Amino acid sequence: MPSRRAAILACSSIIIFLLVSYTLDLVPIKLTNDGSWAVNQPGAQVEQAYFNQVFSPTVSEEYPFIELKKQCAKTKWEDDAPYLKCTGMSAGLTSIMSQLKVCFKMAVDTGSHLVLPAMPLRDSTDLKEFNFLNGDAYLTYDKWFDAPHLISNFQRACTKIKIIHPDELVGGGEGKAIGGTVDVKHRWEMPLTNAPGYSYLKSYFWTGRPFSVFFADELKKLREKEFLNPEKDNSKKGLSMITIHSAFLIFRITDDPTRGDMRLWNDLGHLIRFNQEPRDISDVVLKKLEESGKGRGWYGVHFRVENDTIWSGLDHQLGVDLDALDTAWKMYGKEGQEKPMVFLACGDADQVEKFVSAGKERGWDVTHKWALLAHEPKVLTRLGELPFDFQGGVDLGLMITSEFFLGITGSAFSSSIANARDVTGRYRGSSFLYGVEGDDGAKTHLFNDLDAESYACCL
Numbered sequence: 001m002p003s004r005r006a007a008i009l010a011c012s013s014i015i016i017f018l019l020v021s022y023t024l025d026l027v028p029i030k031l032t033n034d035g036s037w038a039v040n041q042p043g044a045q046v047e048q049a050y051f052n053q054v055f056s057p058t059v060s061e062e063y064p065f066i067e068l069k070k071q072c073a074k075t076k077w078e079d080d081a082p083y084l085k086c087t088g089m090s091a092g093l094t095s096i097m098s099q100l101k102v103c104f105k106m107a108v109d110t111g112s113h114l115v116l117p118a119m120p121l122r123d124s125t126d127l128k129e130f131n132f133l134n135g136d137a138y139l140t141y142d143k144w145f146d147a148p149h150l151i152s153n154f155q156r157a158c159t160k161i162k163i164i165h166p167d168e169l170v171g172g173g174e175g176k177a178i179g180g181t182v183d184v185k186h187r188w189e190m191p192l193t194n195a196p197g198y199s200y201l202k203s204y205f206w207t208g209r210p211f212s213v214f215f216a217d218e219l220k221k222l223r224e225k226e227f228l229n230p231e232k233d234n235s236k237k238g239l240s241m242i243t244i245h246s247a248f249l250i251f252r253i254t255d256d257p258t259r260g261d262m263r264l265w266n267d268l269g270h271l272i273r274f275n276q277e278p279r280d281i282s283d284v285v286l287k288k289l290e291e292s293g294k295g296r297g298w299y300g301v302h303f304r305v306e307n308d309t310i311w312s313g314l315d316h317q318l319g320v321d322l323d324a325l326d327t328a329w330k331m332y333g334k335e336g337q338e339k340p341m342v343f344l345a346c347g348d349a350d351q352v353e354k355f356v357s358a359g360k361e362r363g364w365d366v367t368h369k370w371a372l373l374a375h376e377p378k379v380l381t382r383l384g385e386l387p388f389d390f391q392g393g394v395d396l397g398l399m400i401t402s403e404f405f406l407g408i409t410g411s412a413f414s415s416s417i418a419n420a421r422d423v424t425g426r427y428r429g430s431s432f433l434y435g436v437e438g439d440d441g442a443k444t445h446l447f448n449d450l451d452a453e454s455y456a457c458c459l
Contacts, residue, residue, distance in 0.1 A: 045441060047400050047421045053270040055397030057283045059149070063270050065157035067263035068108070072158035077111040082188075082219065083164070083239055084110075086117040086246035090130045093389040093396070094416040095248060096144070098459050101268040103246040104154070108264070110215045113162040115169070115241060116141040124388035127308035127347075140166060146273040153271055170238075183238030188222045190215070190244045203458045206252035207261065249458040254426065266425040278386060278393040284379050286398060288372040289343055298341040299325060300402030302414045303355055306347040312449050318355055321406055322362050324432075324445055328404045331436055332443070340403055342366040345395035345413070347388055369394055404431075404443045410450035415459050418444045426456070 086103035107114050120137040123129040131137035151163045168180035195214050205211040253261040305314045342364050346352045352368045359366035373380040399417045407414025418427035422442040430445045
């Protein structure tokens with residue numbers, strides 16, 4: 001039997017190895033709540049792991065989904081568990097991605113199955129037209145994102161969950177004389193307004209007021225009402241489907257003192273992978289950017305000046321962005337090193353040229369997706385054929401992996417990027433305040449421009 005001294009030496013060696021590995025960025029690690037060491041993603045920073053799952057042309061490595069597995073193992077799936085049909089999702093790309101995570105969390109919290117949801121694609125010209133009431137604008141999940149990636153990874157982590165496409169349901173789940181072969185016995189609705197004190201677009205559920213308790217109580221009422229229904233058809237077979245509003249910002253995920261909700265939320269984000277076309281175009285843009293930079297890397301800037309902007313004007317954004325680029329370079333640049341490129345995330349091909357010109361005057365080499373694809377006419381045409389929000393997906397991945405990122409607090413797009421770049425899964429504040437080593441490599445600055453008060457807790 002090994003001596004106590006030998007055991008202590010062995011443990012010390014392991015700890016020293018892990019600490020050295022962490023310092024050298026060989027193995028990103030953290031101390032879990034139970035005091036054990038947990039590897040986040042061997043050989044990759046958090047933003048690169050997220051990029052691999054969501055944006056890369058092919059998935060290079062399997063994501064562990066540690067917290068999703070843990071939560072699903074705790075949840076009980078009954079034999080007659082209902083299927084959630086999540087509705088009410090609309091707005092821009094990253095807002096919809098957040099609402100999808102709400103839907104997924106509802107299923108995990110309650111032991112429910114899922115019908116792949118449908119979301120309206122907003123108008124690519126009038127960006128304030130979200131098409132919420134336009135039935136023709138609704139696209140099922142597989143038209144927005146990679147459904148096989150979602151289903152295979154969700155079911156790998158959560159072995160009891162079932163996920164079906166609405167086309168598999170008789171009548172498409174709407175009781176129409178079309179659709180698939182899976183019968184729907186019950187079509188129920190569960191209004192969130194039944195929750196005492198609930199207000200739309202206000203965060204509500206958290207670990208001290210669990211969604212699972214509200215859901216179980218409402219489901220019991222629905223089943224009791226059906227039991228007492230004198231016109232019910234006892235011979236009818238099929239699943240129970242509950243239509244529920246996947247409300248934006250409803251979960252106060254940062255209010256869980258154990259941080260389990262936060263880790264689960266981060267895992268759920270890795271389930272939402274873009275479809276092949278925007279991933280392939282993004283890959284071409286990325287390679288062109290790397291070629292143009294010749295190893296310099298790039299800083300990412302969300303230049304939010306499209307026609308639906310509610311933020312400060314172009315001139316103001318241009319000024320503060322250029323000043324911030326200079327500040328970032330003073331912090332992170334090294335003597336004798338050439339400045340990195342600047343890549344703009346923007347949906348307006350004309351406005352970006354104003355940044356390119358102003359940046360050149362300040363010594364910055366600024367580019368964007370249209371410039372990088374100028375000599376790739378076929379890819380440029382494919383980019384132009386994508387809806388506005390899917391074009392945003394092309395920019396999104398390059399913002400995630402930029403050496404430094406500048407954005408706007410009031411933008412869900414900017415805030416989502418800032419969250420994904422931080423090891424905590426939350427934007428902790430400007431890297432300018434933390435210093436070169438103080439933010440664990442997040443390297444992010446968001447301007448306080450029309451702050452969205454619930455983004456910090458719930459996006």
